[in-house]
Amino acid sequence: VLIGPGLLKQSPELFEKHQVGERLFLISNPLVSRLFTDDLARDLSRNGFNVVSLQFPDGEKFKNLQTVENIYTDLIDQGADRSITLVAVGGGVTGDVVGFVASTFLRGVRYIQIPTTLLSQVDSSVGGKTGVNHQEGKNLIGAFYQPYLVCADTETLLTLPQREFQSGAYEVLKYGLIGDLEFFNLIASSMKDIQNRTQTVLTDVVRRCCEVKVAIVSSDETEKGLRRILNFGHTFGHALEAVTQFKLLTHGEAIGYGMLAATHLSISKGYLDASSGQRIIDCVRSIGSLPSLESVLIEDILQAMKRDKKRAEDQNVFVLLRSIGNPIISTNIQRKNLIEAWERAKESAQIEVAD
Amino acid sequence: VLIGPGLLKQSPELFEKHQVGERLFLISNPLVSRLFTDDLARDLSRNGFNVVSLQFPDGEKFKNLQTVENIYTDLIDQGADRSITLVAVGGGVTGDVVGFVASTFLRGVRYIQIPTTLLSQVDSSVGGKTGVNHQEGKNLIGAFYQPYLVCADTETLLTLPQREFQSGAYEVLKYGLIGDLEFFNLIASSMKDIQNRTQTVLTDVVRRCCEVKVAIVSSDETEKGLRRILNFGHTFGHALEAVTQFKLLTHGEAIGYGMLAATHLSISKGYLDASSGQRIIDCVRSIGSLPSLESVLIEDILQAMKRDKKRAEDQNVFVLLRSIGNPIISTNIQRKNLIEAWERAKESAQIEVAD
Numbered sequence: 001v002l003i004g005p006g007l008l009k010q011s012p013e014l015f016e017k018h019q020v021g022e023r024l025f026l027i028s029n030p031l032v033s034r035l036f037t038d039d040l041a042r043d044l045s046r047n048g049f050n051v052v053s054l055q056f057p058d059g060e061k062f063k064n065l066q067t068v069e070n071i072y073t074d075l076i077d078q079g080a081d082r083s084i085t086l087v088a089v090g091g092g093v094t095g096d097v098v099g100f101v102a103s104t105f106l107r108g109v110r111y112i113q114i115p116t117t118l119l120s121q122v123d124s125s126v127g128g129k130t131g132v133n134h135q136e137g138k139n140l141i142g143a144f145y146q147p148y149l150v151c152a153d154t155e156t157l158l159t160l161p162q163r164e165f166q167s168g169a170y171e172v173l174k175y176g177l178i179g180d181l182e183f184f185n186l187i188a189s190s191m192k193d194i195q196n197r198t199q200t201v202l203t204d205v206v207r208r209c210c211e212v213k214v215a216i217v218s219s220d221e222t223e224k225g226l227r228r229i230l231n232f233g234h235t236f237g238h239a240l241e242a243v244t245q246f247k248l249l250t251h252g253e254a255i256g257y258g259m260l261a262a263t264h265l266s267i268s269k270g271y272l273d274a275s276s277g278q279r280i281i282d283c284v285r286s287i288g289s290l291p292s293l294e295s296v297l298i299e300d301i302l303q304a305m306k307r308d309k310k311r312a313e314d315q316n317v318f319v320l321l322r323s324i325g326n327p328i329i330s331t332n333i334q335r336k337n338l339i340e341a342w343e344r345a346k347e348s349a350q351i352e353v354a355d
Numbered sequence: 356v357l358i359g360p361g362l363l364k365q366s367p368e369l370f371e372k373h374q375v376g377e378r379l380f381l382i383s384n385p386l387v388s389r390l391f392t393d394d395l396a397r398d399l400s401r402n403g404f405n406v407v408s409l410q411f412p413d414g415e416k417f418k419n420l421q422t423v424e425n426i427y428t429d430l431i432d433q434g435a436d437r438s439i440t441l442v443a444v445g446g447g448v449t450g451d452v453v454g455f456v457a458s459t460f461l462r463g464v465r466y467i468q469i470p471t472t473l474l475s476q477v478d479s480s481v482g483g484k485t486g487v488n489h490q491e492g493k494n495l496i497g498a499f500y501q502p503y504l505v506c507a508d509t510e511t512l513l514t515l516p517q518r519e520f521q522s523g524a525y526e527v528l529k530y531g532l533i534g535d536l537e538f539f540n541l542i543a544s545s546m547k548d549i550q551n552r553t554q555t556v557l558t559d560v561v562r563r564c565c566e567v568k569v570a571i572v573s574s575d576e577t578e579k580g581l582r583r584i585l586n587f588g589h590t591f592g593h594a595l596e597a598v599t600q601f602k603l604l605t606h607g608e609a610i611g612y613g614m615l616a617a618t619h620l621s622i623s624k625g626y627l628d629a630s631s632g633q634r635i636i637d638c639v640r641s642i643g644s645l646p647s648l649e650s651v652l653i654e655d656i657l658q659a660m661k662r663d664k665k666r667a668e669d670q671n672v673f674v675l676l677r678s679i680g681n682p683i684i685s686t687n688i689q690r691k692n693l694i695e696a697w698e699r700a701k702e703s704a705q706i707e708v709a710d
Contacts, residue, residue, distance in 0.1 A: 069420055076491045104459065107486060107497045131462060136431045142462045143498060 001126060001214075003207045005199040007153035008114065011040055012047035018149055020112065021083050023050045025075065027098045028089040029058035032116060035159055037089045040114075052078050056097070060246060063093045063132050065141065071101045085110040085148065091117040092124040092251075096142070099130030103145035110148045116156040118168025118202075119252060122175065122209035126150065127217045127230075137307075152210075154202040166288040167252025169194060170233075172209055173283055174255060178232045179212035180325040188283045195287075229327040232319040233258030236342070239304035243296055256290050260345035266320040268337055269330070276324050281348045290349040298342050302335070356481060356569075358562045360554040362508035363469065366395055367402035373504055375467065376438050378405045380430065382453045383444040384413035387471060390514055392444045395469075407433050411452070415601060418448045418487050420496065426456045440465040440503065446472040447479040447606075451497070454485030458500035465503045471511040473523025474607060477530065477564035481505065482572045482585075492662075507565075509557040521643040522607025524549060525588075527564055528638055529610060533587045534567035535680040543638045550642075584682040587674040588613030591697070594659035598651055611645050615700035621675040623692055624685070631679050636703045645704040653697050657690070 002014065015024075024044060028037040033055055041051045054074050056067050075084070086109060088098035095113050102111035115121045131142020157165065172194070176184035186205070187194070193201040219226050237258030240249060249257070263280045266272035305316050315331040322328050357369065370379075379399060383392040388410055396406045409429050411422050430439070441464060443453035450468050457466035470476045486497020512520065527549070531539035541560070542549070548556040574581050592613030595604060604612070618635045621627035660671050670686040677683050 065420065065424055072489055072496060073491070076489060076495060100459075104455075104486075104496050104498050106495060107484065107499055129462065131459075134427055134431060136428070140431060140461060141427060141459050143459050144462055 001150040001152070001210055003121070003152045003154065003210065004203050005153065005155045007151045008036060008040060008156065009043070011114075011151065012043055012049070014149075014151065015044070015049065015112075016047070020149065021085050021110065022048070023080070023084045024052070024087055025078070025080065025084060026051060026053045026087045026089055027071065027101075028053075028055060028094055030055055031058060032090040032094070036114075036116060036156060040089065058093070060093060060133070060138075063097055064134075065132055067097055068101055068104075068132055071097070072105060075101075075105060080105070080109075082106050082109055085112060087112045087114060089114045089116060090120075091115065092120045095120055095124045096129070096131050096139075099128075099145055099147065100132055100142055102147075103130055103143040108145070111145075113147045113150045115150070115152050117160060118157055118165055118206075119171055120168075121152040121154070121157070121206050122168065123171050123213070126210050126213045152206055154197075154199055154206060157197055157202060163250065163288075165195075165197070167250040169287045170252040170256040170259070170284070172205055173287065174232050174259060175209040175212045176283075177259065177280065177321060177324060178216075178229050178319070178327045179208070181323070182325075183208050183212070184283075184324045188279065188286075191283070191286045228317060228329055229319050231317070232321075232327060233262050235305060235308065235316050235318050236261040236301070236345070238308055239301045240293070240296070242304040242307070243300045244293075248291055248293075253290055256284055256287065257293065257345055257349060260284055260348045261341045262318065262320060264341040264344040264348070265318060265333065265337060266322075268340060269320060269333075271320050271322045271328060273323075276321075280321075280324065285348070292350065293346060298339050301342065302338060305338075356505040356507070356565055358476070358507045358509065358565065359558050360508065360510045362506045363391060363395060363511065364398070366469075366506065367398055367404070369504075369506065370399070370404070370467075371402070375504065376440050376465065377403070378435070378439045379407070379442055380433070380435065380439055381406060381408045381442045381444055382426065382456075383408075383410060383449055385410055386413060387445040387449070391469075391471060391511060395444065413448070415448060415488070415493075418452055419489075420487055422452055423456055423459075423487055426452070427460060430456075430460060435460070435464075437461050437464055440467060442467045442469060444469045444471060445475075446470065447475045450475055450479045451484070451486050451494075454483075454500055454502065455487055455497055457502075458485055458498040463500070466500075468502045468505045470505070470507050472515060473512055473520055473561075474526055476507040476509070476512070476561050477523065478526050478568070481565050481568045507561055509552075509554055509561060512552055512557060518605065518643075520550075520552070522605040524642045525607040525611040525614070525639070527560055528642065529587050529614060530564040530567045531638075532614065532635065532676060532679060533571075533584050533674070533682045534563070536678070537680075538563050538567070539638075539679050543634065543641075546638070546641045583672060583684055584674050586672070587676075587682055588617050590660060590663065590671050590673050591616040591656070591700070593663055594656045595648070595651070597659040597662070598655045599648075603646055603648075608645055611639055611642065612648065612700055612704060615639055615703045616696045617673065617675060619696040619699040619703070620673060620685075620688065620692060621677075623695060624675060624688075626675050626677045626683060628678075631676075635676075635679065640703070647705065648701060653694050656697065657693060660693075 041053050044051045086102045088095045128144045128146040130145050131139045134140040176187040233255040237254040240254045263277050267277045318330045320330050396408050399406045441457045443450045483499045483501040485500050486494045489495040531542040588610040592609040595609045618632050622632045673685045675685050
C-alpha cells in the first residue's frame with residue numbers, strides 16, 4: 001500500500017519497480033476517466049506499457065453481475081490472458097467490481113487499486129473484500145482477493161465534491177475510535193486541516209487508517225471475529241441506508257449517524273463515560289451537518305436491522321466502545337436501548353455546532 | 356478426501372464427524388436427484404440436518420453465469436447466511452458450478468463435493484478449480500477455492516453409462532502416465548476389473564489418482580509450473596473438443612486421442628522409447644474404441660490450438676513423456692511434428708484391438 005501526494009504521476013516508475021506486467025487494463029467510470037485515467041493511460045503508454053482503457057457507468061446500481069459480465073466480455077475480446085493486470089481507478093464501486101472481476105477471470109489475475117475518494121482510500125482498498133450487489137441485497141456476491149498493489153494518491157482528493165469528502169471523513173473518524181486514543185486526538189485536533197485537504201495531514205491520516213485496518217484484517221482475514229469491529233457504526237448505518245433506499249444519505253453519513261447511536265448505546269450500557277461520549281459527538285459534528293432523519297420511523301430501522309446479513313444467531317451484532325480506541329462486541333442489546341439510543345443520536349446530530 | 360464404496364449412505368455420520376454445519380443446500384441435476392440426492396436429503400433430514408434441495412438442468416451448456424445467478428437467488432430466497440454448507444452431488448459440471456457459487460456467495464461459504472462420475476472422482480473434485488463457461492470459451496470465469504470435504508462413493512459409479520465410465524478411464528490412465536510406472540502397471544493389468552467396476556479395485560485406483568493430483572497441486576496451487584503436467588493429453592484434447600463443437604467426443608475421449616498424439620510426439624522428439632510408447636497405445640485402446648475423426652482437418656486442429664488459453668508467449672505448451680511416469684514440459688514443437696503425431700494418433704486409435 002503506497003500513500004501520498006503525486007503517486008498517480010509516478011505510476012509508470014512505480015509499476016516498473018513493483019514488476020507489474022506489461023499488459024494493463026485500466027477500468028474506471030467516465031468522470032474518473034476525464035479527471036485521471038486518460039492522463040494515466042497516456043503516461044503508461046509512453047513508458048512502454050500496453051494499455052487498454054475500459055469504462056462502466058458510475059454508481060451503486062451498476063455494481064452488479066451484468067457489469068461484471070460486460071467486463072469479462074471486453075477482456076476476452078481484447079485477447080486478455082493470465083498475464084494481464086487490471087487497474088481499478090475510482091471509488092469503492094470501481095474497486096469492488098474490478099476486484100471481483102480479477103478474482104474470477106481465468107481463475108484469478110493481478111489487480112491494482114488506485115482509489116480516488118477518501119472513503120475508498122481508507123476503507124475499500126485494504127482488506128481484500130471484493131464484490132457486487134444482488135437485486136435482493138448489497139454485496140451478497142463477492143470474494144476475498146488481495147490487490148497486488150494499492151496506490152492512494154492524496155492529490156486526487158482535491159477534486160472530490162465536499163459532501164463526498166465529508167462522507168469519507170466519517171470513516172476516518174471510525175478508525176480513530178476503534179484504533180487508538182492518540183489517533184483519535186490527532187483527528188479531532190486536525191479536523192480543519194483535514195477539511196482543507198492539506199496534503200501532509202491527509203497522507204498521515206490515510207496511512208494511519210490503513211494501518212489500523214491492516215492490523216485488524218491481518219489477524220482475521222475472513223471476518224469471523226476481530227474484523228467485526230470494523231463495523232463500528234455499521235449496524236445502525238446499514239439499516240439507515242436501507243430504510244432511506246440508499247438515496248437520502250451517503251454511506252459515510254449513515255455511518256456518522258451510526259457512530260452517534262453506538263456512542264449513546266455505549267454510554268447507556270455503562271461501557272463508556274459521558275465525557276468521552278461528548279468528545280466523540282463533538283468530533284462527529286465537526287465534520288459537517290448530517291441530513292435530517294426526522295421522517296424515518298424507528299420501527300422501520302429495527303426491521304431493517306433484522307435483515308442485516310451480519311446477524312449472528314438471530315441477534316444483531318453491535319460494536320460498542322469501552323473507551324476511545326477500545327471497542328467491544330455486544331449482541332445482547334434490548335429493544336428499548338436501541339430506541340433510546342436512536343432518539344439521542346438524532347438530537348446529537350441536529351444541534352448546531354458553534355464554529 | 357474420502358473414497359470408497361457406500362460413503363453416500365454414511366453421509367449423516369460423516370458430516371457430523373467432520374463438523375459440517377446444520378444447514379445444508381444439496382445441489383444437483385434432475386437425473387442425479389432421482390438416483391442419489393433425494394435419498395441423501397431424506398437420510399440427512401432424519402438425522403437432524405436442515406436440508407434444502409436445489410436443481411439445475413444437466414449439461415455443459417448450463418454451466419454459465421445465468422445458472423450461478425439463479426442459485427444465488429434461490430439461496431437468498433431461502434434465507435441462506437454464511438453458516439450454510441453447499442453440497443454438490445453429481446459430475447464435473449455440478450462440482451464446478453457449485454464450487455464457484457460457494458467461492459462467491461457472501462464472499463465464500465463452505466462446500467462439499469460428492470462426485471458421482473469417474474471423471475469427477477479422479478479429476479474435478481481435487482485441486483480447488485471452480486468455474487463456469489463464458490459464451491466465448493470454456494472455464495473462462497472461475498476461482499481457486501477448496502472444498503471442505505470430498506466424498507467419492509465408488510458405488511455411485513455402478514449407475515454410470517458405459518461411454519461415460521470409459522471417458523473417466525482415460526483420465527485414470529493419464530494419472531498413471533504422469534504419476535509413476537508402478538501405478539501405470541496396476542492400471543494396465545487391472546483394466547478388466549476397472550471396466551467391471553470392481554469396488555476394491557476402483558477404490559484403490561481413484562485414491563491413487565487423487566494422490567497423484569494432490570501431490571502435483573499442493574506444490575503449485577495456481578497453475579504456474581508443475582501443475583501444467585496435469586494437462587497431459589489436453590493440448591490436442593482441448594483442440595479436438597473445440598473443432599468437434601463439444602459434440603462428437605466426450606472430454607475423456609478427446610484426452611484419449613490427446614494422449615495418443617502426445618505419446619507419438621514424445622517418441623518422435625526422441626524422449627520416449629518405442630516399446631513404452633506401444634504399451635501406452637495398447638492401454639489407451641484397451642479402454643474401448645474411440646470415435647473416428649477421419650473427417651477432422653489437421654489445419655482446424657492447429658487453429659484451435661492457437662486459441663488455447665494455456666498458451667504461453669504465443670507457443671502451445673505440450674506435456675510429453677521421457678518415460679512412463681516421467682513427464683516433461685515442451686513448448687518448442689514444430690508444425691510438421693504435430694501433423695505427423697496426429698496422423699499416427701489416428702492410426703493408433705483406429706486399429707482394432709485383439710481381445
